[in-house]
Amino acid sequence: MNHSPLKPDILIFGGGIAGLWLINRLNAAGYQCLLLETDTLGGDQTLASQGIIHGGLKYALSGNLSSESESIATMPDRWRAAMAGDDPVDLRQLQVLSDTQHMWSSGSVASRMTNFFASKMLRGRIEKLKRDHFPSALADKAFKGNVYKLDDLVINTESLIDALAAPVRERLLAFDMGRDTLEWGEKGLNAVTVNGQRIEPALTILSAGNGNPALLDGAHQAHLLPEEHSQLRPLKMLLVKHDLGHRLYAHCVGTSNKPVLTVTTHDCPDGKVVWYLGGDLAERGVERSDQEQLAAGRAEIKQLFPWLDFSQAEFAVLNVTRAEPKQQALVKPDNAYAHRDHNLIVAWPTKLTLAPDLGDRVMALVEESGLEPGAPLTVPAELEQAPMGVPYWHRCF
Structure with a gap:
Protein backbone atom coordinates (compact mmCIF):
# COMPACT_ATOMS: atom_id res chain seq x y z
CA MET A 1 0.00 0.00 0.00
CA LEU A 47 -21.16 -10.75 23.65
CA ALA A 48 -20.35 -12.88 26.71
CA SER A 49 -22.12 -10.45 29.04
CA GLN A 50 -25.68 -11.01 30.25
CA GLY A 51 -26.83 -7.69 28.76
CA ILE A 52 -28.13 -6.32 32.07
CA ILE A 53 -28.40 -2.52 32.23
CA HIS A 54 -28.74 -2.17 35.97
CA GLY A 55 -28.95 0.82 38.27
CA GLY A 56 -27.02 -0.70 41.15
CA LEU A 57 -30.04 -2.08 43.00
CA LYS A 58 -28.40 -5.49 43.36
CA TYR A 59 -25.72 -3.73 45.44
CA ALA A 60 -28.48 -2.64 47.79
CA LEU A 61 -28.53 -6.20 49.12
CA SER A 62 -25.58 -5.26 51.30
CA GLY A 63 -27.42 -2.12 52.45
CA ASN A 64 -24.82 -0.21 50.48
CA LEU A 65 -26.49 2.37 48.22
CA SER A 66 -24.09 5.18 49.02
CA SER A 67 -23.00 8.25 47.08
CA GLU A 68 -20.57 6.09 45.12
CA SER A 69 -23.58 4.43 43.46
CA GLU A 70 -24.97 7.67 42.03
CA SER A 71 -23.40 7.32 38.59
CA ILE A 72 -24.68 3.76 38.17
CA ALA A 73 -28.18 4.68 39.41
CA THR A 74 -28.68 6.98 36.40
CA MET A 75 -27.51 4.44 33.81
CA PRO A 76 -30.83 2.74 32.88
CA ASP A 77 -32.27 6.19 32.09
CA ARG A 78 -29.22 7.08 29.99
CA TRP A 79 -29.60 3.90 27.95
CA ARG A 80 -33.33 4.56 27.51
CA ALA A 81 -32.51 8.07 26.25
CA ALA A 82 -30.10 6.60 23.68
CA MET A 83 -32.78 4.09 22.64
CA ALA A 84 -35.19 6.99 22.14
CA GLY A 85 -32.65 8.85 19.97
CA ASP A 86 -32.06 11.50 22.67
CA ASP A 87 -28.35 10.90 23.20
CA PRO A 88 -25.19 11.46 21.12
CA VAL A 89 -25.00 7.65 20.84
CA ASP A 90 -27.99 6.49 18.79
CA LEU A 91 -29.42 3.16 19.98
CA ARG A 92 -32.82 3.34 18.30
CA GLN A 93 -32.12 -0.04 16.62
CA LEU A 94 -31.28 -1.78 19.90
CA GLN A 95 -33.40 -4.81 20.75
CA VAL A 96 -34.55 -5.12 24.37
CA LEU A 97 -34.99 -8.63 25.77
CA SER A 98 -36.82 -7.45 28.89
CA ASP A 99 -37.95 -4.03 30.16
CA THR A 100 -37.65 -5.17 33.76
CA GLN A 101 -35.74 -7.60 35.90
CA HIS A 102 -36.98 -9.63 38.80
CA MET A 103 -35.48 -10.50 42.14
CA TRP A 104 -36.70 -13.53 44.05
CA SER A 105 -36.05 -15.15 47.39
CA SER A 106 -37.42 -17.98 49.42
CA GLY A 107 -37.76 -19.11 53.03
CA SER A 108 -36.24 -17.04 55.83
CA VAL A 109 -34.52 -14.69 53.35
CA ALA A 110 -37.92 -13.61 52.03
CA SER A 111 -38.99 -11.89 55.26
CA ARG A 112 -35.63 -10.10 55.56
CA MET A 113 -36.01 -8.81 52.01
CA THR A 114 -39.57 -7.64 52.62
CA ASN A 115 -38.38 -5.34 55.40
CA PHE A 116 -35.38 -4.15 53.45
CA PHE A 117 -37.18 -3.41 50.18
CA ALA A 118 -39.88 -1.50 52.04
CA SER A 119 -37.23 0.99 53.16
CA LYS A 120 -37.51 4.60 51.99
CA MET A 121 -34.28 4.29 50.03
CA LEU A 122 -35.80 1.92 47.47
CA ARG A 123 -39.40 3.03 47.26
CA GLY A 124 -40.39 3.69 43.66
CA ARG A 125 -37.48 1.71 42.21
CA ILE A 126 -38.62 -1.72 43.28
CA GLU A 127 -42.07 -3.28 43.53
CA LYS A 128 -43.29 -6.41 45.30
CA LEU A 129 -45.39 -8.51 42.94
CA LYS A 130 -48.62 -10.38 43.57
CA ARG A 131 -48.48 -14.06 42.61
CA ASP A 132 -50.50 -13.64 39.40
CA HIS A 133 -47.72 -11.33 38.11
CA PHE A 134 -44.80 -13.69 38.84
CA PRO A 135 -42.64 -14.72 35.85
CA SER A 136 -43.78 -18.10 34.53
CA ALA A 137 -40.71 -19.98 35.85
CA LEU A 138 -41.69 -18.97 39.41
CA ALA A 139 -45.48 -19.26 39.03
CA ASP A 140 -45.71 -22.84 40.32
CA LYS A 141 -47.69 -23.44 43.53
CA ALA A 142 -44.60 -25.12 44.99
CA PHE A 143 -42.74 -21.77 44.99
CA LYS A 144 -43.15 -20.16 48.42
CA GLY A 145 -40.96 -17.05 48.15
CA ASN A 146 -41.39 -13.40 47.24
CA VAL A 147 -40.78 -11.80 43.85
CA TYR A 148 -39.88 -8.16 43.23
CA LYS A 149 -39.72 -6.18 40.01
CA LEU A 150 -36.74 -3.88 39.33
CA ASP A 151 -36.62 -1.13 36.71
CA ASP A 152 -33.48 -2.61 35.08
CA LEU A 153 -33.32 -3.43 31.35
CA VAL A 154 -31.90 -6.52 29.70
CA ILE A 155 -30.68 -5.94 26.14
CA ASN A 156 -29.72 -8.19 23.24
CA THR A 157 -25.93 -7.71 23.09
CA GLU A 158 -25.75 -8.88 19.46
CA SER A 159 -28.15 -6.12 18.42
CA SER A 230 -5.19 -3.63 34.58
CA GLN A 231 -6.53 -6.62 36.43
CA LEU A 232 -8.36 -9.57 34.92
CA ARG A 233 -11.16 -11.26 36.87
CA PRO A 234 -12.29 -14.65 35.58
CA LEU A 235 -15.85 -16.02 35.65
CA LYS A 236 -17.14 -19.49 34.80
CA MET A 237 -20.60 -18.88 33.33
CA LEU A 238 -23.08 -21.66 32.63
CA LEU A 239 -25.49 -22.06 29.72
CA VAL A 240 -28.63 -24.22 29.89
CA LYS A 241 -30.36 -24.84 26.56
CA HIS A 242 -33.97 -26.05 26.86
CA ASP A 243 -37.41 -25.91 25.26
CA LEU A 244 -39.47 -25.37 28.43
CA GLY A 245 -40.47 -21.94 27.13
CA HIS A 246 -39.81 -19.97 30.33
CA ARG A 247 -38.07 -16.64 29.81
CA LEU A 248 -36.52 -15.51 33.05
CA TYR A 249 -34.55 -12.33 33.76
CA ALA A 250 -33.89 -12.38 37.47
CA HIS A 251 -31.56 -12.45 40.45
CA CYS A 252 -32.03 -15.10 43.13
CA VAL A 253 -31.14 -13.68 46.52
CA GLY A 254 -29.71 -15.73 49.38
CA THR A 255 -28.26 -14.70 52.71
CA SER A 256 -25.11 -13.10 51.26
CA ASN A 257 -25.02 -9.64 49.68
CA LYS A 258 -24.41 -11.10 46.20
CA PRO A 259 -27.08 -12.75 44.06
CA VAL A 260 -26.83 -16.55 44.37
CA LEU A 261 -27.77 -16.80 40.72
CA THR A 262 -28.47 -14.29 37.94
CA VAL A 263 -30.48 -15.66 35.01
CA THR A 264 -30.99 -14.10 31.59
CA THR A 265 -32.69 -15.76 28.60
CA HIS A 266 -31.41 -15.74 25.01
CA ASP A 267 -32.66 -17.21 21.73
CA CYS A 268 -30.89 -19.97 19.83
CA PRO A 269 -31.14 -20.22 16.03
CA ASP A 270 -33.08 -23.53 16.36
CA GLY A 271 -35.96 -21.96 18.32
CA LYS A 272 -34.87 -23.21 21.75
CA VAL A 273 -33.78 -20.81 24.48
CA VAL A 274 -30.69 -20.59 26.64
CA TRP A 275 -30.72 -19.65 30.29
CA TYR A 276 -27.40 -17.88 30.83
CA LEU A 277 -26.33 -18.22 34.47
CA GLY A 278 -24.11 -15.75 36.33
CA GLY A 279 -23.95 -14.43 39.88
CA ASP A 280 -22.21 -16.23 42.73
CA LEU A 281 -22.37 -19.52 40.79
CA ALA A 282 -20.10 -18.02 38.09
CA GLU A 283 -17.73 -16.34 40.57
CA ARG A 284 -17.25 -19.46 42.70
CA GLY A 285 -17.05 -21.60 39.57
CA VAL A 286 -13.58 -20.26 38.82
CA GLU A 287 -12.25 -22.58 41.53
CA ARG A 288 -13.96 -25.59 39.90
CA SER A 289 -13.15 -27.64 36.82
CA ASP A 290 -15.67 -27.41 33.96
CA GLN A 291 -17.12 -30.79 35.00
CA GLU A 292 -17.46 -29.67 38.62
CA GLN A 293 -19.13 -26.43 37.50
CA LEU A 294 -21.62 -28.34 35.33
CA ALA A 295 -22.49 -30.54 38.31
CA ALA A 296 -22.81 -27.49 40.61
CA GLY A 297 -25.07 -25.77 38.08
CA ARG A 298 -27.34 -28.79 37.69
CA ALA A 299 -27.63 -29.06 41.49
CA GLU A 300 -28.36 -25.32 41.86
CA ILE A 301 -31.12 -25.40 39.25
CA LYS A 302 -32.68 -28.53 40.75
CA GLN A 303 -32.72 -26.91 44.18
CA LEU A 304 -34.13 -23.55 42.99
CA PHE A 305 -36.64 -24.91 40.43
CA PRO A 306 -37.68 -28.39 41.68
CA TRP A 307 -40.97 -28.08 39.74
CA LEU A 308 -39.19 -27.69 36.35
CA ASP A 309 -37.83 -30.69 34.43
CA PHE A 310 -34.38 -29.94 33.00
CA SER A 311 -33.56 -33.61 32.30
CA GLN A 312 -33.58 -32.97 28.52
CA ALA A 313 -31.63 -29.69 28.75
CA GLU A 314 -28.11 -29.28 27.37
CA PHE A 315 -25.48 -27.65 29.60
CA ALA A 316 -22.28 -25.82 28.58
CA VAL A 317 -19.59 -23.81 30.37
CA LEU A 318 -18.23 -20.45 29.20
CA ASN A 319 -15.03 -19.09 30.72
CA VAL A 320 -15.12 -15.29 30.60
CA THR A 321 -12.41 -12.86 31.70
CA ARG A 322 -13.51 -9.41 32.84
CA ALA A 323 -10.92 -6.66 32.41
CA GLU A 324 -10.83 -3.73 34.83
CA PRO A 325 -8.42 -1.07 36.06
Missing part, protein backbone atom coordinates in the same frame (compact mmCIF):
# COMPACT_ATOMS: atom_id res chain seq x y z
CA ASN A 2 1.54 3.32 -1.06
CA HIS A 3 -1.02 5.75 0.37
CA SER A 4 0.17 8.80 2.26
CA PRO A 5 -0.37 8.43 6.04
CA LEU A 6 -3.90 8.58 7.40
CA LYS A 7 -4.16 11.23 10.11
CA PRO A 8 -7.26 10.59 12.23
CA ASP A 9 -8.00 12.82 15.21
CA ILE A 10 -8.37 9.74 17.41
CA LEU A 11 -7.36 6.09 17.10
CA ILE A 12 -9.23 3.64 19.35
CA PHE A 13 -8.03 0.14 20.27
CA GLY A 14 -10.72 -2.44 21.02
CA GLY A 15 -14.03 -3.27 19.33
CA GLY A 16 -16.07 -4.19 22.40
CA ILE A 17 -18.64 -2.02 24.15
CA ALA A 18 -16.00 0.51 25.27
CA GLY A 19 -14.42 1.18 21.88
CA LEU A 20 -17.70 1.05 19.95
CA TRP A 21 -19.47 3.38 22.37
CA LEU A 22 -16.54 5.82 22.29
CA ILE A 23 -16.23 5.94 18.48
CA ASN A 24 -19.97 6.73 18.24
CA ARG A 25 -19.78 9.37 20.97
CA LEU A 26 -16.68 11.05 19.47
CA ASN A 27 -18.04 10.76 15.92
CA ALA A 28 -21.18 12.61 17.03
CA ALA A 29 -18.93 15.43 18.31
CA GLY A 30 -17.28 15.71 14.89
CA TYR A 31 -13.99 13.91 15.58
CA GLN A 32 -12.50 11.77 12.82
CA CYS A 33 -11.86 8.36 14.40
CA LEU A 34 -10.60 4.92 13.45
CA LEU A 35 -10.93 1.77 15.55
CA LEU A 36 -8.66 -1.31 15.52
CA GLU A 37 -9.79 -4.78 16.62
CA THR A 38 -7.60 -7.91 16.70
CA ASP A 39 -10.47 -10.42 16.71
CA THR A 40 -14.23 -9.89 16.26
CA LEU A 41 -16.41 -6.92 17.24
CA GLY A 42 -17.90 -7.57 20.66
CA GLY A 43 -16.59 -11.12 20.56
CA ASP A 44 -14.66 -11.19 23.81
CA GLN A 45 -16.43 -9.69 26.82
CA THR A 46 -19.41 -7.82 25.34
CA LEU A 160 -26.09 -3.68 20.54
CA ILE A 161 -22.96 -4.48 18.52
CA ASP A 162 -24.98 -4.16 15.29
CA ALA A 163 -26.44 -0.78 16.33
CA LEU A 164 -23.06 0.65 17.35
CA ALA A 165 -21.16 -0.73 14.34
CA ALA A 166 -23.63 0.40 11.65
CA PRO A 167 -22.93 4.20 11.61
CA VAL A 168 -19.12 3.75 11.56
CA ARG A 169 -18.74 0.37 9.82
CA GLU A 170 -15.96 1.38 7.38
CA ARG A 171 -13.90 2.78 10.29
CA LEU A 172 -13.80 -0.46 12.32
CA LEU A 173 -10.62 -2.09 11.05
CA ALA A 174 -8.95 -5.47 11.51
CA PHE A 175 -5.57 -5.33 13.26
CA ASP A 176 -3.21 -8.31 12.84
CA MET A 177 -0.80 -8.67 15.78
CA GLY A 178 1.59 -10.79 13.70
CA ARG A 179 1.76 -8.33 10.80
CA ASP A 180 0.94 -4.83 12.00
CA THR A 181 3.20 -2.61 14.10
CA LEU A 182 3.00 0.13 16.74
CA GLU A 183 5.48 3.00 16.98
CA TRP A 184 5.54 4.69 20.38
CA GLY A 185 6.82 8.19 21.10
CA GLU A 186 7.32 10.25 24.24
CA LYS A 187 3.81 11.77 24.08
CA GLY A 188 1.81 8.80 22.86
CA LEU A 189 1.48 6.54 19.84
CA ASN A 190 3.32 8.15 16.92
CA ALA A 191 1.99 5.72 14.36
CA VAL A 192 0.53 2.31 13.69
CA THR A 193 0.99 0.46 10.42
CA VAL A 194 -1.97 -1.69 9.34
CA ASN A 195 -1.37 -3.89 6.28
CA GLY A 196 1.23 -1.41 5.01
CA GLN A 197 -0.94 1.67 5.64
CA ARG A 198 0.61 4.13 8.08
CA ILE A 199 -1.83 5.77 10.51
CA GLU A 200 -0.71 8.79 12.57
CA PRO A 201 -3.32 9.73 15.19
CA ALA A 202 -3.37 12.98 17.17
CA LEU A 203 -4.78 11.10 20.19
CA THR A 204 -4.98 7.37 21.03
CA ILE A 205 -7.45 5.56 23.32
CA LEU A 206 -6.62 2.15 24.79
CA SER A 207 -10.01 0.55 25.45
CA ALA A 208 -9.28 -3.04 24.48
CA GLY A 209 -10.37 -4.79 27.69
CA ASN A 210 -8.30 -7.98 27.88
CA GLY A 211 -5.99 -6.45 25.25
CA ASN A 212 -5.13 -3.44 27.43
CA PRO A 213 -2.33 -5.17 29.45
CA ALA A 214 -0.19 -5.70 26.30
CA LEU A 215 -0.90 -2.17 25.06
CA LEU A 216 -0.01 -0.73 28.47
CA ASP A 217 3.30 -2.63 28.36
CA GLY A 218 4.18 -0.65 25.22
CA ALA A 219 3.06 2.60 26.85
CA HIS A 220 5.12 1.89 29.98
CA GLN A 221 8.24 1.30 27.86
CA ALA A 222 7.66 4.78 26.42
CA HIS A 223 7.29 6.13 30.01
CA LEU A 224 3.58 6.82 29.52
CA LEU A 225 0.74 6.01 31.96
CA PRO A 226 3.28 4.56 34.44
CA GLU A 227 0.71 4.26 37.24
CA GLU A 228 -1.91 2.48 35.13
CA HIS A 229 -2.32 -1.29 35.28
CA LYS A 326 -6.29 -2.46 38.88
CA GLN A 327 -8.32 -1.55 41.95
CA GLN A 328 -6.74 1.30 43.84
CA ALA A 329 -8.22 2.91 46.93
CA LEU A 330 -9.95 5.62 44.88
CA VAL A 331 -11.40 3.40 42.16
CA LYS A 332 -14.97 2.29 42.76
CA PRO A 333 -16.27 -0.67 40.77
CA ASP A 334 -19.54 1.15 40.08
CA ASN A 335 -17.91 3.92 38.03
CA ALA A 336 -16.26 3.80 34.64
CA TYR A 337 -12.59 4.73 34.52
CA ALA A 338 -10.48 6.83 32.13
CA HIS A 339 -7.12 8.58 32.52
CA ARG A 340 -4.98 10.67 30.11
CA ASP A 341 -1.21 11.08 29.83
CA HIS A 342 -0.21 13.50 27.03
CA ASN A 343 -1.82 12.11 23.83
CA LEU A 344 -2.79 8.75 25.31
CA ILE A 345 -5.98 7.76 27.16
CA VAL A 346 -6.62 4.42 28.88
CA ALA A 347 -10.25 3.50 29.51
CA TRP A 348 -12.43 0.76 30.99
CA PRO A 349 -16.23 0.84 31.36
CA THR A 350 -15.82 -1.75 34.22
CA LYS A 351 -19.40 -2.87 33.45
CA LEU A 352 -21.57 -2.90 30.32
CA THR A 353 -24.14 -0.67 32.02
CA LEU A 354 -21.51 2.08 32.58
CA ALA A 355 -20.72 2.69 28.89
CA PRO A 356 -22.47 6.11 28.88
CA ASP A 357 -20.46 7.10 31.97
CA LEU A 358 -17.26 6.08 30.17
CA GLY A 359 -18.33 8.22 27.20
CA ASP A 360 -18.72 11.27 29.45
CA ARG A 361 -15.33 10.74 31.10
CA VAL A 362 -13.43 10.22 27.84
CA MET A 363 -15.20 13.16 26.18
CA ALA A 364 -14.07 15.41 29.05
CA LEU A 365 -10.45 14.20 28.67
CA VAL A 366 -10.49 14.77 24.89
CA GLU A 367 -11.81 18.32 25.37
CA GLU A 368 -9.26 18.94 28.12
CA SER A 369 -6.47 17.88 25.71
CA GLY A 370 -7.40 20.81 23.43
CA LEU A 371 -7.89 18.55 20.39
CA GLU A 372 -10.23 20.07 17.78
CA PRO A 373 -12.10 17.99 15.15
CA GLY A 374 -10.05 17.77 11.95
CA ALA A 375 -10.76 17.44 8.24
CA PRO A 376 -12.95 14.56 6.99
CA LEU A 377 -11.09 11.27 6.60
CA THR A 378 -11.39 8.81 3.72
CA VAL A 379 -10.58 5.21 4.64
CA PRO A 380 -8.80 3.26 1.86
CA ALA A 381 -10.99 0.42 0.62
CA GLU A 382 -8.07 -2.05 0.91
CA LEU A 383 -8.12 -1.85 4.70
CA GLU A 384 -9.97 -4.89 5.97
CA GLN A 385 -12.94 -4.36 8.30
CA ALA A 386 -13.05 -6.20 11.61
CA PRO A 387 -15.61 -9.05 11.44
CA MET A 388 -18.74 -9.07 13.58
CA GLY A 389 -18.76 -11.32 16.64
CA VAL A 390 -21.25 -14.18 17.16
CA PRO A 391 -22.96 -14.95 20.51
CA TYR A 392 -21.51 -18.00 22.21
CA TRP A 393 -24.87 -19.79 22.42
CA HIS A 394 -25.14 -19.79 18.61
CA ARG A 395 -22.11 -22.07 18.35
CA CYS A 396 -21.47 -24.00 21.59
CA PHE A 397 -24.24 -26.64 21.46
